[in-house]
Amino acid sequence: MDRKQEIIEQSVTLFNKKGFFNVSIKDISQTMGISPGNFTYYFKKKENLLAAIQEEVLDNAIEIMPENQYITLFHFEEMFKKFYLIQSKYRFFFLDILYLIEEYPVILEGYKKATLKRFEDARSLVSYFIASDRLVPEGNRVDYKVMIKALWMTSTFWSAGVTIIDQKNTSNRTEDSPLTSLWGILLPYLTDKGYQEYVEITKSSLSKTN
Incomplete structure (x- = not known):
């Protein structure tokens, strides 16, 4: 699994546990053991991450x-x-x-x-x-x-x-x-x-x- 997909899957797990608005980029980065800068290399904002997740939801339609x-x-x-x-x-x-x-x-x-x-x-x-x-x-x-x-x-x-x-x-x-x-x-x-x-x-x- 590439890093971008790993971020998506880890983020979905956290969002499912705590809710989208209760999880920050810092929370995701700490859970994965990466720097916030590494996260923003793939997704500049949570908004971009949400767009990628929504794409997965629609692709699985x-x-x-x-x-x-x-x-x-x-x-x-x-x-x-x-x-x-x-x-x-x-x-x-x-x-x-x-x-x-x-x-x-x-x-x-x-x-x-x-x-x-x-x-x-x-x-x-x-x-x-x-x-x-x-x-x-x-x-x-x-x-x-x-x-x-x-x-x-x-x-x-x-x-x-x-x-x-x-x-x-x-x-x-x-x-x-x-x-x-x-x-x-x-x-x-x-x-x-x-x-x-x-x-x-x-x-x-x-x-x-x-």
């Missing part, structure tokens, strides 16, 4: 709408499992995201654009599931824009919610994953065919844990 393949609801399960792993690795980013946006609006603009793109991709995935008879058609009582936003808000701010409820900070445990809540949002929209896929996914998950 999940492909919501894979091309040229048959997609089942297993994809939904795997997509949110992977997103939760990203949240766990860069936990501070999602805990502090509102403050980070306020403090560094230019940097976080990239995250906003990526999120809007995910909304578009999610809408395409919903349309695919409707066409393949996994989700009920959109109508007067079914608004998938609302559902997509509910899924996004639940997954993005899950770590913050767990931290508020559980003062022991056990958000890395499997049972604290938002997956059950995400399925709870999606279930009312499933057709009979979609529900049968969900049952199979549940059985598969249970067999893997036993």
Whole structure:
């Protein structure tokens, strides 16, 4: 691992423990046993370090709408499992995201654009599931824009919610994953065919844990 990547990984570990705004360049340098000058050779400011971390978060983003393949609801399960792993690795980013946006609006603009793109991709995935008879058609009582936003808000701010409820900070445990809540949002929209896929996914998950 090169020094720049080592700085990123050590910084993420410290930010996850103490929060982004509670860790200084000096703290990171001391933890790594390097001089502040060595740190600033790679990142002139914490702002530059944050930009590099955000780039990693976005590079690890999940492909919501894979091309040229048959997609089942297993994809939904795997997509949110992977997103939760990203949240766990860069936990501070999602805990502090509102403050980070306020403090560094230019940097976080990239995250906003990526999120809007995910909304578009999610809408395409919903349309695919409707066409393949996994989700009920959109109508007067079914608004998938609302559902997509509910899924996004639940997954993005899950770590913050767990931290508020559980003062022991056990958000890395499997049972604290938002997956059950995400399925709870999606279930009312499933057709009979979609529900049968969900049952199979549940059985598969249970067999893997036993």
